[in-house]
Amino acid sequence: MGNNLNKILVEDLDFYYDDFQALENVDLKAPANQVTALIGPSGCGKSTFLRTLNRMNDLIEGTKVEGKVLIDGENIYQENLDVVNLRKKIGMVFQDPNPFPKSIYDNVAYGPRAHGVKSPEELDRVVEKSLKRAALWDEVHDRLDKSAIGISGGQQQRLCIARALAVNPDVILMDEPTSALDPVATAKIEELVEELKENYTIVIVTHSMQQAARISDYTAFFLTGEIVEAGPTEKIFERPEDQRTEDYITGRFG
Numbered sequence: 001m002g003n004n005l006n007k008i009l010v011e012d013l014d015f016y017y018d019d020f021q022a023l024e025n026v027d028l029k030a031p032a033n034q035v036t037a038l039i040g041p042s043g044c045g046k047s048t049f050l051r052t053l054n055r056m057n058d059l060i061e062g063t064k065v066e067g068k069v070l071i072d073g074e075n076i077y078q079e080n081l082d083v084v085n086l087r088k089k090i091g092m093v094f095q096d097p098n099p100f101p102k103s104i105y106d107n108v109a110y111g112p113r114a115h116g117v118k119s120p121e122e123l124d125r126v127v128e129k130s131l132k133r134a135a136l137w138d139e140v141h142d143r144l145d146k147s148a149i150g151i152s153g154g155q156q157q158r159l160c161i162a163r164a165l166a167v168n169p170d171v172i173l174m175d176e177p178t179s180a181l182d183p184v185a186t187a188k189i190e191e192l193v194e195e196l197k198e199n200y201t202i203v204i205v206t207h208s209m210q211q212a213a214r215i216s217d218y219t220a221f222f223l224t225g226e227i228v229e230a231g232p233t234e235k236i237f238e239r240p241e242d243q244r245t246e247d248y249i250t251g252r253f254g
C-alpha cells in the first residue's frame, strides 16, 4: 500500500438529472494522498461529478446514477450503505465560504458534536487540531467565541476546511474553493491544499488552469459530461494526447 493506491476508483459512471444525462461513461482514479484536479469549461459536469463522490446528488430529486464509485475498494452506491458515515469520511468544501452563523469554535465543533462527542476537553482538542491543520489557529485562537461571520472571506474558507477536517475525513472534495477569494487568500488555500495532501486525498474542481497546474498531481479534463483525458498534471499540460485537451489548455475555447 504505497502512495499510488487508488483511494477513489470510478468505473463507467453515468448520471442523469431527470432525462438529461450530465455524465457519460466516466472512469477516474484518484490516488491516495494526492491532489486530483477536475478541469473543463462551464457546464461540462465537474461539480456534478464531484458530488457523485460523496452522494451529495442524492439530495437532488429526480437524479439517477449508474456505474460504480469505489472508495477504498467499496462501492458507495451499494444498497444499505450508511450515507451519514460516508459523508463523514468524504468531506466537502464549497465555492462560497458558508460558515454557520455561530462562533468560530461552534463551527468546528459542530460535526464532532453531531457525531456524539460530548467531552469539552475532547472538543477543545479537536477544534484546536482542526484549526491548526487548516492554518487558521494563529489568526483566531484568541477569538474562538466570536462570530464566524465576522472574519474575512479567506479565513471563512479556511474555517470551512477546518470544519470539514474536524470529523476526521480521509478524502476532501473541494468545489472551486478559491473562486470567491482574492489572490492573497487564494494563495493561502493553495498552500494549505499542498500541506493537506500529506494526510488526505483531495479532489478539487477549478476553473483556473494555472491553479490546477500549481497544486495538482493528477488532472482530469471534462467536456460535455465525459472525461476526454486524465493523467499526471504535467503530462496533461505539457503533452496532451487529445486535440480537445490541447485546445482547452491553450485557451482556444472554454
Ligand SMILES: Nc1ncnc2c1ncn2[C@@H]1O[C@H](COP(=O)(O)OP(=O)(O)OP(=O)(O)O)[C@@H](O)[C@H]1O
Pocket (backbone or CB within 6 Å): 017, 020, 022, 040, 041, 042, 043, 044, 045, 046, 047, 048, 049, 060
Ligand atoms: N440540479 C440540477 N438540475 C438539472 N440540471 C443540472 C443541475 N445541476 C447541474 N445541471 C446541469 O448539468 C450539467 C453539468 O453541470 P455542472 O454544474 O456539473 O457543470 P460544471 O462543469 O461544474 O459547471 P461550472 O464550472 O459552471 O460550475 C449542466 O448542463 C447543468 O445545467
